[in-house]
Amino acid sequence: MVLKDKKTKITFHSGILTIGGTVIEVEYDGARIFFDFGTEFKPELNLKDERLQTLIEHRLVPHLDSVYDSRLNYNYPHESQGPFKDTAVFLSHVHLDHTRMVNYLDPSIPMYALKETKLLLESLNANNDFILPLYDVSEGFTRDIIPCNNKEHIKVGEIDVELLRVDHDAYGACGLLIKTPDLFVAYTGDLRLHGFDRNDSLEFVNQAKGADIVIIEGVSISFPERPVDPSAPKIESEQDLLDHIVQVVNDNPDKQLTFNCYPANVKRMKEIVEQSPRQVVMEASFAHILKECLDIDVAYYGNDDAYQLNKKLKKDYNELIADDHKYLWQVVDKFENLKGGGVYIHSDATPLGDFDPAYQPFLETLKNQDVEFIRLACSGHAKVEDLNKIVDLIEAKVLVPIHSLRPELLENPHGKRYLPERGSTI
Structure with missing residues (x-):
C-alpha cells in the first residue's frame, strides 16, 4: 500500500459515517494540523448545555490531545501523545459542521482560513449567536483567525498546506493541498461543480491530480434510495434556482412575497x-x-444597532407586512404575522428539513396563515456524477470518502479505497 513505511500519520477523529463534524489530523515529525473544527448536528439530543465536556460525552466533538482551551475544564482521559512542536487548525468554510467549536480551540494555537471565510464567520457571529461562545467574551465574539489569500502556502513544521478556493454554497470555501516530505494529501472540503464558482473547483481538482491520498466529501451518495418528487422543480444549478425565484415573483403580481435563505x-x-x-x-x-462581504448596500428592515448600514435604505416592518405587490422581502421569524394568501420561498434556510424537529411545526405555522410554501433548493455538494468525475480527474492512489452516510458507494477506479472508522489512524 502507498502508505507503507511513511512517517506521516492521518487520524480521522470525527466526521465518519455522518454528514458533518469533520475533524481530521495530519501529523509529521512532531508537527500536526487539524481540519475542520465543527460539531455534528443532532438536535434530537436536546442537550442540557453545550459545555465542551457535554459535547464530548455525546460524541458531537472528539477527544483531542492538548488542543482545546484549558479554561474550559476538559479532562482528557488518555496520556498525552505530545509534545508537539507545532500545531495549527485550518477551516475549509463557515458552515457550522466545520466551524462551530472554533472558539473552543486553545487561544495559543493558530487558526487559518481564506480571508473571505474569516470575514463571513465574524459577520455571522456579530451578535455572539452563531458559533459556540468564547470563554471570555470580553476578548470579542470570535477568536483570532489568520486570513489567507487563495493559493497561499502555510508551513507548520515540515507540513506545507496550500488553501485553494472551491465552489460551495458557503462564501470563501476552500480545499487543502497538504504535503509532507513523504506524502501528498488533498482534502476537498465541501465542493460542487454546479454553482457560480465551478472553475474554482476544477482548478482545485487539477492541482490535486495524482495525490497519494484524497479525502473527499460524499454527501450526495448518502441517499441513493431517496425517491424523487415529480412535482418538485428541477433545479440543476444556482442559476436554475434564481430563474425559479424570478418565475415565482412574475407569476404572483398581487400577493405578498417573502423568502428566506442561508x-x-x-x-x-x-x-x-x-x-x-x-x-x-x-x-x-x-x-x-452582504455589505461586509461584497460591499453591497441593500434595502433592509429590523434591528440595525449592531451594524453600520445605510439608514436611508431602512424599511418599516409594518409596511412590509401590509405589502402585496412591491417587495420580495426576507422573513426570518414571526411567520405568524404574514399576510394570508401570500407565497413564501424556502431556499435552503433553517429549518432545513424533516430531520430537524422544528421543521413540521414551521410548516404548520405557514399553513395556518394560508401562506403557500415553495421550497427551492440547490445543494452545496457535488452531484453523484460530479463526485465520480472529480475522483476520475484526480486519479488518487488512495481515496478516502468521508462526510457521508454511505461512503462505500464511492469507488476509486485508479487505486485503492480506504473507509476509516472514527478515531482510526493510518
Whole structure:
C-alpha cells in the first residue's frame, strides 16, 4: 500500500459515517494540523448545555490531545501523545459542521482560513449567536483567525498546506493541498461543480491530480434510495434556482412575497437582490453580511444597532407586512404575522428539513396563515456524477470518502479505497 513505511500519520477523529463534524489530523515529525473544527448536528439530543465536556460525552466533538482551551475544564482521559512542536487548525468554510467549536480551540494555537471565510464567520457571529461562545467574551465574539489569500502556502513544521478556493454554497470555501516530505494529501472540503464558482473547483481538482491520498466529501451518495418528487422543480444549478425565484415573483403580481435563505450563501443573496423583478428587502443581519462581504448596500428592515448600514435604505416592518405587490422581502421569524394568501420561498434556510424537529411545526405555522410554501433548493455538494468525475480527474492512489452516510458507494477506479472508522489512524 502507498502508505507503507511513511512517517506521516492521518487520524480521522470525527466526521465518519455522518454528514458533518469533520475533524481530521495530519501529523509529521512532531508537527500536526487539524481540519475542520465543527460539531455534528443532532438536535434530537436536546442537550442540557453545550459545555465542551457535554459535547464530548455525546460524541458531537472528539477527544483531542492538548488542543482545546484549558479554561474550559476538559479532562482528557488518555496520556498525552505530545509534545508537539507545532500545531495549527485550518477551516475549509463557515458552515457550522466545520466551524462551530472554533472558539473552543486553545487561544495559543493558530487558526487559518481564506480571508473571505474569516470575514463571513465574524459577520455571522456579530451578535455572539452563531458559533459556540468564547470563554471570555470580553476578548470579542470570535477568536483570532489568520486570513489567507487563495493559493497561499502555510508551513507548520515540515507540513506545507496550500488553501485553494472551491465552489460551495458557503462564501470563501476552500480545499487543502497538504504535503509532507513523504506524502501528498488533498482534502476537498465541501465542493460542487454546479454553482457560480465551478472553475474554482476544477482548478482545485487539477492541482490535486495524482495525490497519494484524497479525502473527499460524499454527501450526495448518502441517499441513493431517496425517491424523487415529480412535482418538485428541477433545479440543476444556482442559476436554475434564481430563474425559479424570478418565475415565482412574475407569476404572483398581487400577493405578498417573502423568502428566506442561508446566510453563508452570500452569492445567492447577491443574485436574488440583482435578479428579482421586485425590490428585495433583507433582514438587517443579512444586509450586514452582504455589505461586509461584497460591499453591497441593500434595502433592509429590523434591528440595525449592531451594524453600520445605510439608514436611508431602512424599511418599516409594518409596511412590509401590509405589502402585496412591491417587495420580495426576507422573513426570518414571526411567520405568524404574514399576510394570508401570500407565497413564501424556502431556499435552503433553517429549518432545513424533516430531520430537524422544528421543521413540521414551521410548516404548520405557514399553513395556518394560508401562506403557500415553495421550497427551492440547490445543494452545496457535488452531484453523484460530479463526485465520480472529480475522483476520475484526480486519479488518487488512495481515496478516502468521508462526510457521508454511505461512503462505500464511492469507488476509486485508479487505486485503492480506504473507509476509516472514527478515531482510526493510518
